Amino acid sequence: MIATIFGPIANKDLMLLRERWGLLLAFGLAICGLGIVAFFNVTIATVASIYYVGATMLIAGILQIAYAFQVSGWRPFLNWFLIGLLYSVAGVLAFFNPLLASSVLTLLLGFSLLVVGVLRIAAGFSLRPASFASWMLAAGTVTLLAGIIVLAGWPLNSLWLIGMLLAVDLAFHGVALAVFAIMLKRSHQAG
Template identity: 50%
Template structure:
């Protein structure tokens, strides 16, 4: 689609303001649930990732034996075993896994925050863009806090991140959706 001068690319988005508000409310509720017990939010996150890695590793291993060449089968099987080992490690040693996940989440937060800031900057003419910008800045700052406290605070901090990020993005989307409605 080619925009002619004076066309607002957010006209279609404005009509969907209720979706922004609805998603914001859902994220805010989930953030409250996670904040109620940071330790269990961290453990749930570690176990969830571990289960996904075990399932992914098992599927990967099944795929390895579908490959016809012996060399490729070995490479795929070794890759699958690494996935399986990482998934099992999440259940055997959730403290170590939470430290590794915390480090990875710090990197992901930094990247996500920068992208959210960029997205907010692109919606600048619209009311409420500042809320999106604030959400991006907070996400970026959360990534920096993760890096500074790592690994000492990784067990409870992963749960705190989950709760805080869900709540902040919930509020940002609610505010942006309500601003679009006006």
């Protein structure tokens, strides 16, 4: 057993990953490649992300409306039905106007970053004089600045910001998987 932050990994699972390191490497490189493609097409990546969000909201809305018919009583029915209807309408609107939806999501992202930044800074001040409080203060300051930058560029950055975040995520995740696969191969050869 190997201990990780997610819990123990059984040796048999690790051996399975080592045996298939090439597949993991190919998967990581493919994801990284998608990230690079998204970098060069951030507007298309933004629209694709909005379509994905819209589809999940529409599915969630339909499921909640279906669940509304399973509950007893008018008040629970009405609550579930209205929530489902709201989700469904938001999902459909995302399909019909993805740029408006990306504008709304970018605005929410900016405000979320502001709030999280302020909360992290407050947490950092409350942890003082501990030595790690400065890290929390720094993280909060960076998050707060990111929120300010997002909001300062809104609504123009709505066309590319979500796509850029997707591109960065895909590229870094792909590289991390590829490095993990290479490390698995090296540990297999060394062992």
